[in-house]
Amino acid sequence: MGALDHLSNIFDCSGGSHHKYKNRKQLQTVEIKVKIDCEGCERKVRRSVEGMKGVTSIHIEPKQHKLTVTGYVEPHRVVSRVAHRTGKRVELWPYVPYDLVGHPYAQGVYDKKAPAGYVRYDQDPGSRHLERATSTEVRYTTAFSDENTGACAIM
Incomplete structure (x- = not known):
């Protein structure tokens, strides 16, 4: 912080509160899965997000049923707004x-x-049905395999 910034903060006459830094939202890309059947559905989805504060760009892919919103927004707010305004089932992009x-x-x-x-x-790590073997497990299982030429020496 420079000297001029420091002086301008001291002599601030705006009358507002003296918050040095505001919590600013980060620029994010939010991908949403929403069913888009026709041009009317596409227009309805686009209009539901267009007026939202912080949105900088909107991209819709009707064949993939995908809505991409870029801007200074929170993902859960975008999802709830699209669901409320369109009446459709909406979820974050699961793929x-x-x-x-x-x-x-x-x-x-x-x-x-x-x-x-x-x-x-x-x-969710608890819902995995197929796990990768650790290096120790791989070492023990390959020690007694038919492809290991030194396996006979161990037995």
């Missing part, structure tokens, strides 16, 4: 690219409704 998931075809994670190249994102 991630296929390359980012360790086991994309794990039971309970794979979704046939997912767009091409995406799989459902599963955040």
Whole structure:
């Protein structure tokens, strides 16, 4: 903070409260899954978000049923506003690219409704049905495999 900033804060005559820093919202990209059947639905979804404070851009992909909102907004507020204004079932975008998931075809994670190249994102570690083996487990299981030439020496 420079000397001029310090002096301007001391001699501030605005009469407001003396908050040095305001809590500013971060620029975010919020992806939402909402069913869009026709141009009317698309227009309704777009209008529900257009007037929202802090929104800088809106992008709609009707074939994927995806709404992308960029701006200084909070995700839960965008979801609740779209749900309230449109009357549709709305949720945060539940899919991630296929390359980012360790086991994309794990039971309970794979979704046939997912767009091409995406799989459902599963955040809950308790619901995993297929876990990766640790390095210690891999070492013990490969020690006694048929492919290990030194396995006979151990037995």
